[in-house]
Amino acid sequence: MSVHTYPLYTVLGDYIRAFLGVCVSVVPLFVITNKPLVTYAFWGLIVVFTLYGLRTLARHYTRVETTNDGVAEYGLFRHGFAWSELSRLRLKYFSTRRDKSNGWMQLEMTGNGRRIAVTSTISDFTDVLARAADAAKTNEIELDKASLANIASIMPGRLDEEAAV
Amino acid sequence: MSNYFVRRLLTMMGTLLVISVLVFVIVQLPPGDFLSNQIAELQSQGEMVPTEKIEFLRKEYGLDKPVHEQYLRWVIGLVQGDMGYSFEHNLPASEVIGDRLFMTILLNFGTILFIYMVAFPIGVYSATHQYSWGDHGLTFLGFLGLATPNFLLALILMYLSHRWFGTDIGRMMAEQYLDQPWSMDKALSVLFHMWVPVFVIGTSGTAGMIRRLRANLLDELQKQYVVTGRAKGLPPGRLLVKYPLRMAINPFVADIGNLLPQVVSGSVIVSFVMGLPTTGPVFLDALLSQDFYLAGSFLMFLAALTVMGMFVSDLLLVALDPRIRMGGRLRK
Numbered sequence: 088m089s090v091h092t093y094p095l096y097t098v099l100g101d102y103i104r105a106f107l108g109v110c111v112s113v114v115p116l117f118v119i120t121n122k123p124l125v126t127y128a129f130w131g132l133i134v135v136f137t138l139y140g141l142r143t144l145a146r147h148y149t150r151v152e153t154t155n156d157g158v159a160e161y162g163l164f165r166h167g168f169a170w171s172e173l174s175r176l177r178l179k180y181f182s183t184r185r186d187k188s189n190g191w192m193q194l195e196m197t198g199n200g201r202r203i204a205v206t207s208t209i210s211d212f213t214d215v216l217a218r219a220a221d222a223a224k225t226n227e228i229e230l231d232k233a234s235l236a237n238i239a240s241i242m243p244g245r246l247d248e249e250a251a252v
Numbered sequence: 253m254s255n256y257f258v259r260r261l262l263t264m265m266g267t268l269l270v271i272s273v274l275v276f277v278i279v280q281l282p283p284g285d286f287l288s289n290q291i292a293e294l295q296s297q298g299e300m301v302p303t304e305k306i307e308f309l310r311k312e313y314g315l316d317k318p319v320h321e322q323y324l325r326w327v328i329g330l331v332q333g334d335m336g337y338s339f340e341h342n343l344p345a346s347e348v349i350g351d352r353l354f355m356t357i358l359l360n361f362g363t364i365l366f367i368y369m370v371a372f373p374i375g376v377y378s379a380t381h382q383y384s385w386g387d388h389g390l391t392f393l394g395f396l397g398l399a400t401p402n403f404l405l406a407l408i409l410m411y412l413s414h415r416w417f418g419t420d421i422g423r424m425m426a427e428q429y430l431d432q433p434w435s436m437d438k439a440l441s442v443l444f445h446m447w448v449p450v451f452v453i454g455t456s457g458t459a460g461m462i463r464r465l466r467a468n469l470l471d472e473l474q475k476q477y478v479v480t481g482r483a484k485g486l487p488p489g490r491l492l493v494k495y496p497l498r499m500a501i502n503p504f505v506a507d508i509g510n511l512l513p514q515v516v517s518g519s520v521i522v523s524f525v526m527g528l529p530t531t532g533p534v535f536l537d538a539l540l541s542q543d544f545y546l547a548g549s550f551l552m553f554l555a556a557l558t559v560m561g562m563f564v565s566d567l568l569l570v571a572l573d574p575r576i577r578m579g580g581r582l583r584k
Contacts, residue, residue, distance in 0.1 A: 101255065108262055115331045125333050132261075139258045179574030181256040183263060191255070193574075206255070232477070232495070233575035 089214055091151040097208035101143040108136030151205055153218050158196060160203045168198035170222035176230060178216070178237040192237060194219060213241060256570055264563050271555040272330070276323045279548045285315055286339040286542045326545065330552060336545025340538070345546045349531055355424055355442075356530040359453070359519065362446055364511060366454040367461055372504075375465030379500075380492065382470060390462065397459030406452045406525045423527050424449070449528055453519045457511065465504055472496035502573055508565040512557040 112132035115125075149162030159167025175197035182190025192207040196219050205215055220238055223230060230238075284292075287309055310316045314325060329336055335345035374394075378387045424445050429438040472478065473496050481491045520532030531550060538546035 104258060104262055108258065108265075111262075111265055118328045118331065125331065135261070136258065139254065142254060179253075179570075181253075181570060181574060183256065183259045193253070232499075233573055236575045 088152055088154045089211060091153070091205070091209045091211055091215060093146050093149065093206075093209055095147070098143050098147045101146075102140065105136050105140030105143055108139065109133055112136060151203070151209060151215065153215055155218075158203055158215070158218070166201045166203070168201050168203075170198075170218065171226065172198035173219065173222045173226055174198050174228065176219055176223045176228055176234065178234040180233075180237050192241075216241060253570070257567065260563055260566055264559050267559050268556060271559070272327055272552060273323070275548050275551045275555065276326065279542075279544050279551070280319065282542060284542070286544060287315055289542055290339075326548060330549065335549035338538070338543055338546045340541050340543045340546070345549050348534060348546060352529055352531045352534060355528070356519070356532070358442070359424070359446065359449055359528070359530060360512070362450045363454040363457070363519070366450050367457045367511070370454075371458045371461035371465060375462045375504075376469065376492075376497070378462065378466040379469035379473065391466075394459040394462045397455040398463070400455065402452055402456060402519075403521045403525045405455060406449075406522050409448060409452060410526065424529055449519070449522060449526055452526070453522050461504065461507065464507070465500060468500035468502075468504070469496060472499045498572065502569060505568045505572060506565050508561050508568070510558075510561070512561040 112129050115129050145163040149160060152159045152161070152167075155170075157167055157169040157172075159165075173196060175195070177195040179193045179195070180187075180190055181193065182188065184190070192212075193204055194206075194212075194216055195202060195204045197203075205212065209215070216238070220242065287306070291306060307316075314322060317325070326336055333346075335349070337343075338345045338348045341348045374390050378390050381387050425438060425441040426445070429435075429441050432438060475496070478491065478496055481495060482488075486494075519528075519530060520536060522528070523530045523532035524536070531553075535547065535550040537543070538550065
């Protein structure tokens with residue numbers, strides 16, 4: 088069994104972003120006096136950044152366990168499923184830079200009606216991905232082109248790219 | 253995705269803040285200000301302006317304050333939805349723009365809808381029927397549209413309609429509805445008049461979009477996965493929609509960010525030529541007369557459109573194709 092967590096240094100940036108977002112959205116509320124519509128917009132931003140901060144907190148204390156039999160997540164929700172129940176797998180890549188560098192990946196696994204998502208900042212991400220990719224191959228799951236390309240960029244030759252069509 | 257959304261939201265807010273500084277600096281760059289221009293104009297007409305009056309007006313308009321104070325006053329106003337005071341019109345900027353902003357949004361939304369509705373089917377047809385008569389004809393029309401300046405097309409259309417039908421196709425509504433409150437008849441009149449400016453402003457954008465979609469789709473159609481799909485017996489329609497079209501549509505979506513400001517700024521001269529009651533002519537006047545608050549607010553409006561357009565197109569792109577690109581590195 089292997090245990091995967093999000094160490095503090097991987098979520099510190101997200102905490103800072105949530106804090107900055109709340110600060111930037113709170114300041115205008117002190118100078119806005121008579122425009123309720125604009126006030127609502129800034130309250131909306133505060134809610135977004137607060138939720139993001141709480142989500143980061145939840146992720147910080149999330150633990151993902153993988154075994155040869157299945158995967159389980161212990162955090163805000165506690166759920167898991169066996170690899171044989173894996174029915175959908177997606178690996179997405181996100182980057183806020185124009186040259187698409189310095190981004191992160193998100194692995195989404197669905198099985199038995201449960202969905203577990205982990206990002207590439209989790210410890211030993213490639214181990215989780217390798218197990219999930221093997222299970223997808225065994226279960227003959229049809230993967231989209233983006234997921235195949237992303238898997239190939241981390242583990243070349245692990246999955247056949249023609250399986251997408 | 254939520255992580256991406258929040259990061260892009262923060263970047264957007266930071267970008268808008270930097271743009272506000274740049275807009276303020278750029279608008280302040282020309283020597284003098286609105287008041288000194290007015291005084292110089294009066295003096296050139298031989299009129300004497302008392303120093304006390306100049307000082308009074310300078311204080312009244314806040315032009316005696318330090319630059320950073322003027323900036324803060326302007327930005328705080330913008331955050332509150334207050335676009336400042338137009339020196340030239342002697343009215344709040346929001347009142348000067350008034351109905352024009354609604355007309356501008358209506359016109360530009362119509363134009364963008366027109367561009368996508370026309371460019372998408374034609375681009376797909378041109379790529380899937382490469383080198384056919386239809387493709388050649390549509391490509392020729394596309395080049396014609398790209399090469400013709402909007403204002404020239406407006407002038408030609410106005411001339412032709414006047415000569416052939418004896419009607420004036422300028423303006424956004426029939427003359428009797430000008431300065432009238434909104435009614436069903438007025439709305440119908442606006443819709444009836446809108447197609448001409450929408451066509452004029454949208455032509456070059458449509459032509460550009462057709463060219464881009466055609467080129468992207470042709471690239472994708474020649475890739476091996478499409479050949480494999482055909483070999484496996486996928487129906488042509490399903491194969492096209494499910495795979496190459498999704499890939500080819502990416503640059504199409506990425507253009508949303510550029511399209512909004514292009515359409516808005518491109519409609520400035522057309523609005524002048526066709527006498528449209530949009531914000532364009534007001535903006536040009538404000539720039540010429542150094543009406544700082546009006547010009548600055550308009551520039552910020554354009555910048556906000558660009559940044560929001562980019563934000564929307566980036567979100568759509570990530571949803572459409574969240575794939576690592578060549579040269580992309582994974583942070584761990």
